Amino acid sequence: MDFKPSPTQQKRVAQAHQFGLQEAAPYAAKWDQEEHIPRTQIQKYADAGFFGLTIPTEYGGHGLSALDAVLVIEEIARHCGISGRLIVDHNFGAIITILNFGTEAQRRRVLPTICTGTTLMSIGMTEPDAGSALTDLTTSAIADGDDFILNGKKHWITGAGEREYTLVYARFGNVPGPKGIGAILVQQGMAGFNYGGRIPSLGVRGVQEGILEFDNVRVPKQNVVVPAGSAFGNLMSAYNGQRVGAAAVALGIAQGAFDFAKSYADERKQFGKRITDFQTTQFKLADMAIDLEAARYLVYRAASNAQAAITDRFESSVAKVYASEMALRVTNEAIQLCGAEGYGRHLPLERMYRDARCFMLAGGSAEMQRLGIATVVLKRPLPQH
Numbered sequence: 001m002d003f004k005p006s007p008t009q010q011k012r013v014a015q016a017h018q019f020g021l022q023e024a025a026p027y028a029a030k031w032d033q034e035e036h037i038p039r040t041q042i043q044k045y046a047d048a049g050f051f052g053l054t055i056p057t058e059y060g061g062h063g064l065s066a067l068d069a070v071l072v073i074e075e076i077a078r079h080c081g082i083s084g085r086l087i088v089d090h091n092f093g094a095i096i097t098i099l100n101f102g103t104e105a106q107r108r109r110v111l112p113t114i115c116t117g118t119t120l121m122s123i124g125m126t127e128p129d130a131g132s133a134l135t136d137l138t139t140s141a142i143a144d145g146d147d148f149i150l151n152g153k154k155h156w157i158t159g160a161g162e163r164e165y166t167l168v169y170a171r172f173g174n175v176p177g178p179k180g181i182g183a184i185l186v187q188q189g190m191a192g193f194n195y196g197g198r199i200p201s202l203g204v205r206g207v208q209e210g211i212l213e214f215d216n217v218r219v220p221k222q223n224v225v226v227p228a229g230s231a232f233g234n235l236m237s238a239y240n241g242q243r244v245g246a247a248a249v250a251l252g253i254a255q256g257a258f259d260f261a262k263s264y265a266d267e268r269k270q271f272g273k274r275i276t277d278f279q280t281t282q283f284k285l286a287d288m289a290i291d292l293e294a295a296r297y298l299v300y301r302a303a304s305n306a307q308a309a310i311t312d313r314f315e316s317s318v319a320k321v322y323a324s325e326m327a328l329r330v331t332n333e334a335i336q337l338c339g340a341e342g343y344g345r346h347l348p349l350e351r352m353y354r355d356a357r358c359f360m361l362a363g364g365s366a367e368m369q370r371l372g373i374a375t376v377v378l379k380r381p382l383p384q385h
């Protein structure tokens with residue numbers, strides 16, 4: 001297989017590169033330090049056409065492929081992991097769930113506003129006692145006339161308190177197990193829908209992680225995107241693209257760290273020689289390059305084989321595990337190549353290292369991805385006791 005970008009894709013990547021240099025790289029450290037990215041900046045991503053890349057033109061998007069989106073995400077993340085993650089959230093995950101499984105009215109009401117940046121969207125899955133064990137979630141949706149009454153709590157929700165829409169995974173009618181789980185769209189400002197505070201994090205700090213609380217929130221039944229029943233598989237299949245997007249951010253961060261460390265090492269002199277004249281450095285750079293190339297092919301493969309931005313579970317998990325662990329190795333080696341300077345906050349590497357660590361957890365832990373991979377390899381369910 002040849003995953004070489006087409007001329008059109010290369011042009012789009014070049015545009016993303018220039019945008020990243022001008023609108024992301026100069027501010028990445030500031031957004032990390034302040035733990036906030038301004039809404040005016042987020043709007044620039046939408047105006048540049050980076051939101052809704054995977055959404056058909058009839059719903060205000062650009063009608064492009066998952067690979068097109070991944071190429072842009074990777075390039076932007078080379079300059080700023082925060083920016084890359086924001087673009088992931090508005091090309092995969094919740095909006096793809098609406099695109100593939102929502103009603104026509106929902107698609108026409110919500111998707112165009114996401115593509116223009118008028119509204120932003122979170123996905124509300126994780127709970128205090130239901131992270132990897134998502135089928136244990138307890139947030140409840142009980143029918144009451146034309147509405148559902150929502151009660152419960154979500155935490156580690158990306159964009160909590162800052163986005164207009166949240167696609168909430170809930171248990172409908174107290175039905176146990178995966179058959180009781182569906183997804184309903186909750187809007188900022190609904191009575192009883194409260195922001196429960198921020199959860200301080202190690203990296204990707206400009207994108208807020210927080211708590212959402214639902215206290216008898218009355219949500220119209222027309223907001224149900226995926227009804228309970230046999231829907232859990234649909235919900236999780238739509239989330240596979242989010243994993244590939246996360247892998248693309250990890251890949252971009254690692255590439256940015258590699259580029260910086262290589263340039264630094266090629267200029268830095270010790271013992272009368274450039275650092276890159278020493279074989280130890282050459283071997284480090286070679287291993288980093290091998291890691292990056294392997295991750296890139298896995299991420300591109302998963303994106304290239306996507307259907308309507310829904311990627312294969314096995315390919316998504318393989319790409320995410322390898323790319324996220326690779327990013328931690330490469331950013332770590334980049335710091336080592338730059339010595340004490342790399343460890344300092346005045347260079348971007350320590351931030352890149354912290355940002356990279358996020359992606360072994362965000363979008364599904366490496367352990368859960370390995371479980372899914374093993375299930376495919378062994379061709380049978382693998383219950384965990």
